[in-house]
Amino acid sequence: MTAGPTLFADGILDASVTAGVARLTLAQTAPDGKPAAAGQLIIPLVQLPNLVNGMAGLIKQVEARMREQQAQQGGSPGDAAAPSAFRFG
Numbered sequence: 001m002t003a004g005p006t007l008f009a010d011g012i013l014d015a016s017v018t019a020g021v022a023r024l025t026l027a028q029t030a031p032d033g034k035p036a037a038a039g040q041l042i043i044p045l046v047q048l049p050n051l052v053n054g055m056a057g058l059i060k061q062v063e064a065r066m067r068e069q070q071a072q073q074g075g076s077p078g079d080a081a082a083p084s085a086f087r088f089g
Contacts (some may be wrong), residue, residue, distance in 0.1 A: 009027060009028060013036075022043050023040055025037055
């Protein structure tokens with residue numbers, strides 16, 4: 001666990017690059033169903049590919065775990081519900 005702040009986001013509201021720094025305004029779905037700013041992720045542009053590749057790798061791992069879980073349950077791929085929890089190292 002990290003000692004830093006925890007931020008929930010379910011989307012990106014805005015993105016920009018200025019002076020070699022990428023700024024992503026993260027969004028949360030508000031009670032009215034519209035996106036609302038939740039915070040900003042600021043990352044050096046040279047590190048952005050590493051972040052994106054890490055996220056893509058995480059998606060692949062999640063998909064593989066979901067396929068494994070579905071195979072164990074013996075259903076069709078469209079029946080898979082998101083697993084309640086698992087951890088990646």
